[in-house]
Amino acid sequence: MVSHLARAMNNLERYEDALQQLLTIAKQGERDPLWHFRAGYSYYYLKQYEESVREFEIADQLDPEDEHTLMMLDRSRRGAKRNHKKPSVQRSGNGLGQVPFEDFDFSHFWEDGDYALQAYTAKPPTDELIAAVEQELGYKLPASYITMMKLHNGGIPHNVCFPTEEMTSWAEDHIAITGIMGIGRDKAYSLCGEFGSRFMIEEWGYPDIGVVICDCPSAGHDVVMLDYRKCGRQGEPEVIHVDQEAGYDITFLAESFEAFIQGLVNEDVYDTSEEDKQYALQIVASGLFSPLLAELCANVTEIEDMEGRIRTVCTRIVADKGYFAFHSDELSTLMYDVQFWLYTKSYPHTSEEQYLVAYERMIAFGGGFSTNGYAPAFITDWLGDRMRQGMIVEIDGILRFTDRTIEELHQQLKRIAS
Incomplete structure (x- = not known):
């Protein structure tokens, strides 16, 4: 039994x-x-x-x-x-009497831009706040983490990469973080904040084995955690990477928080931007359209070589950014307009909910010609802006461009050399 x-x-x-x-x-x-x-x-x-x-x-x-x-x-x-x-790493902030970060220079560690100060960085935590946060999380925070947060309570570091010996969804030989969560509740990316540790565990399904301390560029699809499985809730945790894209696969990073911080390296070490740009240019030049996007382009009679014009716009996007993605810039907005027009031309009885579902099957997660992902907020923000501007109207739950908007879009596309 x-x-x-x-x-x-x-x-x-x-x-x-x-x-x-x-x-x-x-x-x-x-x-x-x-x-x-x-x-x-x-x-x-x-x-x-x-x-x-x-x-x-x-x-x-x-x-x-x-x-x-x-x-x-x-x-x-x-x-x-x-x-x-794995090379052995000497712990210094292990709570056994050594002074955490005794010889570490923090003078150029943080990038204190507007976004970091808004989303991450709070005033140094009091002992009362630390105790309350530990009680809420259910874990004793490492002495080295507390020491660091009392100097600078959360933020975006200058060095955001950590080497790994295993492949992750981010790269073959490293992971990247966006920021380090501070101790508190007020900032969105603090331990008990809106997008803090409990949110990632309860809403995103990360294993309840410790504390999420870093978010990553994947916008939720991987995180860095303090792992208390070996040491218990009051002990000195290891640092791990948890990869939602691989079924919450766990990769060991460092045996202590201090070792993790000391092991961070600059992203320039892994700079593959030129290779990535050339690869993205190949995708937009010759990648196969998704079945849905190919179908929509085939239904266009008003514009010659619709496929070529789309490739031209996306080539300009890659040339500007160095990678293939849509955000809120002018060319991305044009591509949102093009996709909406193409889809509602072929499927004129489309509701907002139906379109947001269909959007993924055009370019976001299409065929070879694909951005391989997207941020839904960009689409909903674009749609809201176009409706407020009167360019998209909703009648009986059905969305469509106005005739004037369609004509202006046609003229804009005709000016693009395919």
Whole structure:
């Protein structure tokens, strides 16, 4: 019964609890391959790979050639191998008497622009606020983190990249952060703020194993967390990257917050902007249109070579930005107009809700010719602006451009050499 309970806890990602249950029946489980498998499973997801290798090897001896055991044994051995490759980092802010960041120079660490000061940076936290935030989060914050926040409470650092030995959804060899959350509630990107740690765990589904301390450029699809699985809620946490795009996959970054901060490097180290730009230019020049966008362009008789004109506009966007994306600039707005006209020309009985669903299938997540993502707020803001300007009208729930807007758009497109 205890072994079954531990299995259930493993399935609920309560690996520490599962291991504690299993250790209470360790004597009875000595010759039981399931006991060793379940213990190995707990150790593996606690990233204690040496221990998981040991347990899976015993499970394999007791029940040879079990495919699940062999699969987990292989994963554990690879995890242990990765750990052996990691350089050891000396903790200084571990709460054991050393002075956090004793020799670290913060004079050029922060980029205090308007956005950083508005969204991240607050006044230094009081001891009372720190205690209240810790109670709300359910975790004791590292001494090095508190020390740093008392000097500068959250913000955007100058160095925003951290090297990794594993590929993530961001890059093959590093992750990037947007900012570091401060201690407080007032700023949107503070630990207990509007987009803080509890929001990311409760609304985005990140594992409840610690505290989210950094957001990333993916706008929610990956984060950096303090990981308390090994140390408990009062201990010194490791720092991890959690990748929602890969099923909340966890990548070890550093054994302490201080080591994480000291390991940040400038994005220039990974600058591939020219290669990215050339790749984006190839996409807009020859990438296949999505089936929907190709269908919409084929229905156009008013404008010659509609596909070529779209490629020309998007080439200019890449030339300006260095990558293929639509924001709120003039050329992006033109592309929002073009997509809306194309879609409502072919599907004239389109509501706002229907259009926002269809938008993804044109260029945002289209074929080879695709931005591979978009920020919905840009689309809803554009739509709201066009309605306030009287360029888009809504009649009985159906949206359409006015005749005058369509004529002006036609003239604008005809001036574009395809």
